[in-house]
Amino acid sequence: MTITTDARAVRDRSTGPAIEAEHLVKRFGDMTAVDDVSFSVPQGTVLGLLGPNGAGKTTTVRMMTTLSRPTSGSARVAGHDVAREPELVRRSMGLTGQAATVDELLTGRENLRMMGSLYGLPGGEVRRLSAELLERFSLTDAGNKVVKDYSGGMRRRLDLAVSLIATPPVLFLDEPTTGLDPRSRVELWDVLRGLVRDGTTLLLTTQYLEEADQLADRIVVIDHGRIIAQGTPLELKDQSGKAAIVLTVSHADQLEAARALLAAHVPEVHVDVAARQLTAPADGLSDMTRVATVFERSEIVLDDLGLQRPSLDDVFLSLTGHRAEPPAGDSAETPTEPSTQTEEQR
Amino acid sequence: MTDSAVQEATRVAHVEPHDFQPPGFVRQVTTMVWRSLKHIKRQPEMLTDVTIQPVMFVLLFAFVFGGSIVIPGFNYREWLMPGIMAQTMAFSAFIVAIGLNMDLGKGIIDRFRSLPISRGSVLVGRSIYSIIHSSIGIFVMSLTGLAIGWRIHNGIGKALLAFALLLLFGFAMIWVGILVGSSMRSPEAVNGLMFTTIFPITFLANTFAPTVGMASWLRTIAEWNPISSLVQAMRELWGNGPAALPDAALPLHYPVLTTVIWSVAITAVVSPLAVRAFIRRTTD
Numbered sequence: 304m305t306i307t308t309d310a311r312a313v314r315d316r317s318t319g320p321a322i323e324a325e326h327l328v329k330r331f332g333d334m335t336a337v338d339d340v341s342f343s344v345p346q347g348t349v350l351g352l353l354g355p356n357g358a359g360k361t362t363t364v365r366m367m368t369t370l371s372r373p374t375s376g377s378a379r380v381a382g383h384d385v386a387r388e389p390e391l392v393r394r395s396m397g398l399t400g401q402a403a404t405v406d407e408l409l410t411g412r413e414n415l416r417m418m419g420s421l422y423g424l425p426g427g428e429v430r431r432l433s434a435e436l437l438e439r440f441s442l443t444d445a446g447n448k449v450v451k452d453y454s455g456g457m458r459r460r461l462d463l464a465v466s467l468i469a470t471p472p473v474l475f476l477d478e479p480t481t482g483l484d485p486r487s488r489v490e491l492w493d494v495l496r497g498l499v500r501d502g503t504t505l506l507l508t509t510q511y512l513e514e515a516d517q518l519a520d521r522i523v524v525i526d527h528g529r530i531i532a533q534g535t536p537l538e539l540k541d542q543s544g545k546a547a548i549v550l551t552v553s554h555a556d557q558l559e560a561a562r563a564l565l566a567a568h569v570p571e572v573h574v575d576v577a578a579r580q581l582t583a584p585a586d587g588l589s590d591m592t593r594v595a596t597v598f599e600r601s602e603i604v605l606d607d608l609g610l611q612r613p614s615l616d617d618v619f620l621s622l623t624g625h626r627a628e629p630p631a632g633d634s635a636e637t638p639t640e641p642s643t644q645t646e647e648q649r
Numbered sequence: 650m651t652d653s654a655v656q657e658a659t660r661v662a663h664v665e666p667h668d669f670q671p672p673g674f675v676r677q678v679t680t681m682v683w684r685s686l687k688h689i690k691r692q693p694e695m696l697t698d699v700t701i702q703p704v705m706f707v708l709l710f711a712f713v714f715g716g717s718i719v720i721p722g723f724n725y726r727e728w729l730m731p732g733i734m735a736q737t738m739a740f741s742a743f744i745v746a747i748g749l750n751m752d753l754g755k756g757i758i759d760r761f762r763s764l765p766i767s768r769g770s771v772l773v774g775r776s777i778y779s780i781i782h783s784s785i786g787i788f789v790m791s792l793t794g795l796a797i798g799w800r801i802h803n804g805i806g807k808a809l810l811a812f813a814l815l816l817l818f819g820f821a822m823i824w825v826g827i828l829v830g831s832s833m834r835s836p837e838a839v840n841g842l843m844f845t846t847i848f849p850i851t852f853l854a855n856t857f858a859p860t861v862g863m864a865s866w867l868r869t870i871a872e873w874n875p876i877s878s879l880v881q882a883m884r885e886l887w888g889n890g891p892a893a894l895p896d897a898a899l900p901l902h903y904p905v906l907t908t909v910i911w912s913v914a915i916t917a918v919v920s921p922l923a924v925r926a927f928i929r930r931t932t933d
Contacts (some may be wrong), residue, residue: 331933368763371933387802389831393765402756406684420680421764423672450689465760 319382321346321473321504322367326376328526329362336362338528344506344521346472349499351519352508353615360508361401366476368398369507381473394422396473397466401481403458404465405450411437412446415468422469429468436464440494449590456487463494474498476507480514492517502644512615522615526623540612541587547611548585548594553604555579561603568597585610611638662911666696671765674773680775682781683746689782694746699786703737710857711797718858720890728890730794731811731883732856735876737786738819739851745779745826746839753930755837769930772924776823783819787910802888811886814908818879821915824923825932853902855880861894875911882908 329337337359344350350361367378369389376384379476381395398404405414412433419429437446440460450458459479466474479495480488495518499505509515515522516536524532524539532539540546548569552561558579566572569583569590572626585591591610598605613621672680689695710733711726713735720728740754752758752771761771825847833839853867854860854876860868870878882904886888893901900907 365759365933370759370762384811390671390765396763398760398763400756400759402759404756406757408688409684413687416758417684418764421672421677421761421766423670423676423765474883519742 320379321348321381322350322506323379324363324367324376327373327376327532328375329359329366329371329376329488330374336528337366337373340523340525340528340530341376342521342530342533344504344522346504347499347502348520349495349500349505349507349518351515351522352525353510353515353519353522353619354525355510357497358525360525361477362528363525364398364506364508366477368475369393370398385560394469395471396475397471398475399459399462399466399470399477399479400456403462405458405462407451408449410447411442411453411464413455414461414465418465419468419547424469431637432468432470436467440464447627456483456490459487459491460484460494463491467498472502473504474506476505478508478510480509480511480574488514512619516615524619524622531622532618536615537612539615539618542618545614546585548581548583548591548608549611550581550583550598550608551606552579552581553606555582557603560601561598561605564597564601564603565594568594578607580613634645660817667856674767674770675712676768677768678773678777681770682778683758685774685778686781696782696785698740699782700789703733703786703790705791706733706736706795707793714857720859723890724798726794726797727799729886730790730799731880731887731889732788732854733816734787735880735883736856737790737850738783738815738879739822739847740825741779741783741819742822742829742847743839743843744782745775745823746833746843747836748779749775749827749830749927750833750836750839755830758931760796762931763835768928772927776820776827779823779826780816780819784816787815799889803886807886810905811883814879814882814886814905817912818875818908821912821919824916824919828923830918831843831923831930850874851876860897869898872901875908875915877901878904878907878911 320343322342324340324342326341327333327337331373340359340363342350347590352363354360362371365381366373367385369385369392372386380392383395385392406417409417415433415436416429420426424432433446434443437443440463442457442460442464445453445457450461453461463476463479480491483491492514492642495505495507505518507514507518519536521535522533522539523530527591532542548565550561552558555576558574558576558581562572562574562581565581565583569585571583573582574580574583581596582597585594588610591608595608598608707729710729715725715729718725740850749772751777752761758771762768829839829842832844854871854874856876860871860877863871878900881890881901885892885904893904900911
């Protein structure tokens with residue numbers, strides 16, 4: 304038996320990336336669902352796989368989690384090749400799929416017990432971990448209730464708890480907050496942040512730009528199966544290069560003087576009289592500092608002065624030429640940006 | 650070592666997976682069976698197909714048709730019991746097909762496939778469960794039968810042999826269920842297919858009425874039906890019916906042997922197809 308070797312192989316992870324994809328391709332007949340996708344996720348960090356419905360996010364996750372065989376390319380999870388060592392990959396990761404992957408006819412506790420037992424954990428350990436996870440996900444009271452009677456948010460939390468029963472170092476979450484109300488979504492984010500603090504590596508897919516912005520260290524933007532951009536949220540925002548200086552004057556009668564002063568230093572200025580707000584395109588922080596100095600020396604009193612970076616939504620629009628459409632009935636995902644306001648008021 | 654390197658080391662140590670070995674196949678399967686048994690606890694109405702339905706059949710046939718079907722030298726009610734039991738066992742295919750198909754249509758199959766377990770445990774678990782499920786039915790029917798006058802006449806050995814044949818046949822039918830459950834796209838489709846095939850097949854036999862009265866071509870089909878061999882074997886072993894008539898088809902003259910042959914043959918032909926369909930369904 305190679306049991307001991309196996310156990311060591313699972314633990315023996317170098318300090319290399321926790322998740323790696325190299326030129327992953329998946330074709331279904333004539334349709335290419337995933338087209339040459341490569342990325343790498345360092346241990347203890349979060350990668351957000353961002354894209355609209357049908358972009359190839361789920362297919363990518365299915366290949367990474369051994370559920371689907373890549374047409375070509377390779378992937379490694381915790382150092383193990385998904386095609387050659389699927390068994391070791393499965394022991395190193397947890398998956399929370401898009402469709403609820405818990406058993407509706409079992410209670411929350413029974414679901415945890417079933418999964419713990421299928422991971423081969425000893426009975427006592429399963430009981431202890433189940434209680435701990437139910438507590439952590441605020442499901443202790445619901446632990447003995449049948450999942451059919453759970454709310455959407457509770458189901459999602461249980462789904463995640465079940466994925467964590469064997470304490471996997473790598474966690475894949477396919478659209479973890481789709482269909483959740485805003486409060487449950489924020490709660491789930493907190494839980495995910497906690498996991499990352501404890502060292503778990505996370506790959507999450509999302510259609511929500513805000514979610515990627517909130518959670519991810521790095522974002523891979525995918526559209527029609529191809530990676531169209533990747534980087535930190537900040538880099539992606541810089542990439543679209545539409546930062547703006549937004550300036551609010553305290554007194555309406557100083558608005559015209561402020562406009563004149565600003566216009567002397569930047570190429571164009573948009574005025575929003577009602578909001579006493581001026582907006583000007585800026586290249587970055589240096590423009591902003593320059594404007595700040597100019598106004599400090601003037602008589603004009605300001606309420607607020609800031610650099611407005613474009614939202615990820617703007618980034619997506621500039622990359623793909625179309626907006627990342629939030630699912631029906633779920634709007635107001637991205638905060639409204641002053642820059643778009645001025646566009647309208649020009 | 651720098652502070653950050655130390656931090657890195659402790660952090661990685663913290664997320665090491667538990668020292669566990671993937672469970673053995675037996676534990677995988679018992680967990681799957683446990684899950685299915687919990688489902689019964691939550692939805693006891695799942696058992697109506699092996700409780701209320703066969704009991705109803707026993708009572709309907711015994712009292713509605715019982716008066717007009719005469720089996721020389723035997724009581725129709727006793728003669729009927731092996732037929733209904735065989736029919737219930739044939740429906741094992743139904744149970745495994747529906748259960749498997751429902752699992753395959755849900756996210757839970759992805760969850761199972763993402764675990765360090767054998768895909769086969771889902772199949773074997775479902776199969777064992779369906780045998781348990783059908784056995785509950787056999788038990789309930791035996792009690793009903795005893796209540797209306799059914800008896801076993803030929804001693805414990807032959808009685809157990811009959812039950813063993815019943816289980817063997819059930820096992821063959823499970824493969825049919827796995828094939829259908831893995832191939833169909835929805836539980837409704839499974840239901841439709843099973844009702845238009847297995848259901849009539851269990852009637853086109855010696856289950857509820859003697860084959861003697863059938864048109865000769867139909868009689869030939871009925872007597873070659875595997876169900877007929879099983880039913881004939883049980884009737885002879887339990888002493889519930891006469892030996893096959895001299896002009897009956899060959900299988901009915903050696904019912905025990907043909908039941909074994911049929912069960913092995915069905916398993917041999919269907920099981921590779923079933924496993925292939927299941928693997929295809931769970932691979933993409």
